[in-house]
Amino acid sequence: MMRYTSFTSYDFILLAQGLGVSLALFLATTLIGLFVGTMWAIIRFYRVPVLTQFITFFAELLKNSPVLVQLFLVFFGLPALAKINITPVEAAVITLSGNTAAFIYVIAVSAIESIGRDQIESARVFGLSRWQVLRHVIAPQAVAFAIGPLTGLLVNQLQVTSLISVIGVVDLTKIGNILNLRTLKPFIVWTVVGGLYYVTAKLIAYGGARLEQRLRAHTAWKGL
């Protein structure tokens, strides 16, 4: 009888595919989360009544509950409640984007608040509209301020993507599960999977640090 328990060269392709799925979902949900979270922060900046309070409460709820439960709510709960079909990937995109947005909202709010009131007031006195102040005074400085905490958040969110394997998305962790069950060599499999996550996290951190350096270059002392 043939036994498929040993590692084959095809397993590298499987791992690469899993990593690709993890990265693609990470990038997509980061972009959506960035957009949504920033929108929420802008709504707060304009002090839209009711909506601002609702967003603050919703973001707190997302930040203070397990992502696994949020995933279950979207993947198992929403189809039962609304009689719709949701694929694992859709559930993953919805949940991870919402979760990222909640944390980005907090970072964006503190980045906006990090800019002194005097700057905003003098810009207003010069006749700039609230949007112009946001666009030309706050945004450039807030982005430079936010990039540090943002890098930390993204390193964390990459790890959070591993949870989508539980609802059946074939990401890097799911590939690890498959290889683990087939080869029964847990130490090798999970060390390789962990190593891939580690290297990716380090690359994100490195990219963030480089970007921060560039964005803060104008504040650095250039010498006389």
Added chain:
Amino acid sequence: MTFDVTILAPHVPFLLKGALLTAEACALALAGSLVIGLIVAALRTSSSVILSRAAFIYVDLFRNIPFIVQLFFFFYGLPEIGIYIDAFTTGVIALSIAGGAFSSDVIRSGILAIDTGILEAAEVSGLSRSVIFRKIVMPIALRTSIRPLGSVFINLVLTSSILSTITLNELTGSAKIVASDTFRPFEVYAVLLIVYASLTYLVSLAIGALHRHLNRDRMPEVA
């Protein structure tokens, strides 16, 4: 289908049993991660290059690898080398090791924030290094880092939901069973979400109170 929470009423005792298991795991993991965090923070701030380097590698690895991967590593890996322990113990060990990495970072910055004058005074008084660490460095560092340690603990509570993936029926695991028994997953997970959020909110309130109590003599300068 309508939203009806009362459907959950008969399952409350079962869910409470799961919540109790979550509480036990979190309490044990909190103790474990504090012990590991203290030891690792001591190593990282020690004068030995090798020890602080080793401690840094531990923290760096366990902070940058997803918890679920660490958990599977222990859950499937330990039996392979002949260590047979139940899912609960495995979960508590994995949570402690991951939590230890995060709390060591917090405690380390608490240690680095201590006024060197205090340490010099202690050395001049002839106290041994272990006495200085246990009686002076540790109490001050722990006291000032209560708040960040609190957020580490809250994260620990949220992370403990992942233990449901290794057949442990803690709060999330029990909820999964109730959801498939009642065919009302939305109600079950919506309530679960609120329960976790309220739980962590209560924990953060308690931590705030503890912080104020421990630092009551320094309140004016803190505020």
